[in-house]
Each structure stands twice: as C-alpha cells, then as structure tokens.
Amino acid sequence: MAFYPIDLIDGEQLVQELKELGLGVKITMIESVDIDIDWFKKI
Numbered sequence: 001m002a003f004y005p006i007d008l009i010d011g012e013q014l015v016q017e018l019k020e021l022g023l024g025v026k027i028t029m030i031e032s033v034d035i036d037i038d039w040f041k042k043i
Helices: 011-021 037-042
Strands: none
Touching: none
C-alpha cells in the first residue's frame, strides 16, 4: 500500500490567486442597503 503526502493549501490565498488570474471564478459586486430604523423613528 502506497502512501502519498497531502499538500495543505491556504483557501483564502487560493481564491485570491484564482481571482487575480481570472481562472474559474466570476466576480460579482453586490450592493447592500440597510435601513436605519432609529432615523425614521425620529421624524
């Protein structure tokens, strides 16, 4: 039975490299708007 070494990778670094190289990823920017309920209570 042969044993092979396991290479551990940094997932964050892998994703960053894929983004920079444009390999297998699609980047989508999502705008998030939160309602300030306290502001509306004051008017």
